[in-house]
Amino acid sequence: MKVGIIGANGYGGVELLRLLKQHPCVSVEKTISHSTQGCKLTEQYPHLNNVYEMTLEKIDIEGIARNVDLLFFATPSGVSKEIIPLFLEREIKCIDLSGDFRLKNGLLYEKWYKNTQAKNEHLQNATYGLTELFRSEIKNGHLIANPGCYPTATLLGLYPALKAKWIDPKSIIIDGKSGISGAGRNTSIGNLFAEINENMKAYKIGLHQHIPEIEQNLKVISGEETRITFTTHLVPMTRGIMCTIYVDLMESIRTQEMIDLYKETYKNEYFVRIRSANEWPATKEVTGSNFCDIGLKVDERTNRLVIVSAIDNLVKGAAGQAIQNMNVMNDWHEKTGLELVPLYP
Template identity: 60%
Template sequence: MEVGIIGANGYSGVELIRLLQHHPHVTLKKIFSNSTSGKNILELYPHLTELVDMTLEQVNIDEIASEIDLLLFATPAGVTKDLVPSFIEKGIICIDVSGDFRLKNPEDYEQWYKKAPAKKEFLQEAVYGLTEFNRNKIKNAKLIANPGCFPTATLLGLIPALQHKVIHPSSIHIDAKTGVSGAGRNANLANMFTEVNENIKAYKVGQHQHIPEIEQLIHEISGEKVPISFITHLVPMNRGIMSTIYCDLTEKSTTEEIYHIYKESYKNDPFIRIRPIGQFPTTKEVFGSNYCDISLYVDERTNKLIIISVIDNLVKGASGQAIQNMNIIVGWEETAGLTNVPLYP
């Protein structure tokens, strides 16, 4: 399959390049970036020397449509809503790693992203690409709205508990921490070394654009439209997300009982690893991989379920999940190109 990447100059874009180099069925045909067109990718990322030698091109819809079978978009929010419809109409499969098609309600997008939304018909056509939840819908999709990094870690941690009604959806509190690469590669005072090093800070308190995305799926699963408490923190590391989730149990339970629910729920999901009871994952243990590691603990004293979920924000939280979804659409092994062992230490 001939594949192209639009927005190949950012961290998610170069992660797509890295992962596609190991994919057995894909040829990376072209890479695109209007802001850095004409530059060789090696000028931006010298670590690709003697591995990838490609020039970033301007986006030309007609030229791309004649050469590319599937497009991966790693652009900032607000870009793909204008680009994707033209490619869909030309029969090209589109997988969007940005947030433009995740929210079904255009008013929600406008409120949380502070941008004009995509056309409603494309919002309805887009399949939410949380692979382990929507696998059957993804198989026949032409437009995938890849989930955000925080929603991926959080929702994968919550889904079995919601489906089995062992928690009260209205009680969900999420404490999430991310590495600096989640903010992208653009220069930003808040992400400078001297601002981040030896520091931790909460940001976008009560205003994070991933809040409605998480609430949307909680509503779909539970039938309850409830607000969640979701606080994000920036920590001094390059990659990784840890989402620690606190929920009230609907009835008395034990860690062992919840553990078995999760093991059964994810038994056919190759990238979900339910950690043994008493073992809690670290972000380093999924670094560079498409795994989501989940641990569970029932605090019997407070009757709360505590879920700890970790991912690499650039892989399972972005580019890896996009490739996982591509594999499903085309009918390849879901793990194709994604079986690398996490980097440690």
């Protein structure tokens, strides 16, 4: 299959390039960038020397459509909603790593993303690309809305207990922490080394655009309207997402029972790994991989469940999951091109 990447000059785009290089069923034919068109990939990323000798091109709808079967969009929010419909008309399958098609309610997109919404027909036809939960829908999809990094870690962490109705969906509190690569490659004062190093700070409290995305899909799982408390933090590391989730139990359940439920739920899911009792995931243990590692503890004193979920924000939280979805869409083995051992230390 011939693929292209629009937004190939960002961190999500270059991670797609890294992973697709070893995919046996794919060749990257087009690398597109509006801001750095005309530059060689190796000018932007010297580590790609002797790997990708390609030039970043401008957006040429007809030229791209003639040369690819599927497009990845690793663009900032607000871009893909304008361009993807033009490719769908030409029967090019699209996987969007931005937030433009994740929310079914376009008014919520306008409120949280501070931008105009995509056309409703495209919002309703888009398939939410959390592979482990929506595999059958993804298989027949033409427009995949790849999940955000925080929602991926959160929803995979909550799904088994919520589906089993063992937890109170009205009590969910999520403490999320992210490495700086989640902010993208654009420069800002908040991303400077002197601001990030030896520092940790909360941001977008009550305002993070992933809140409605998480709530929308919690409703799909539980059938109930859900409001979460979600606080995000920036930590001094390059990659990684860790979400520590606190939720009230509906009945008395022991830790081992909860672990057994999660292991049974995810027994056929290669990329979700459930830890044994008193073992907790760390971001370093999933770096560079498509794994989501989950640890669980029932606090019998407070009758609360504590869930710790860790992913690499650029892989399972972006490029890796996009490729996992591409594999499902094409009926390829889901692990194809993604059987990566995490980088450690």
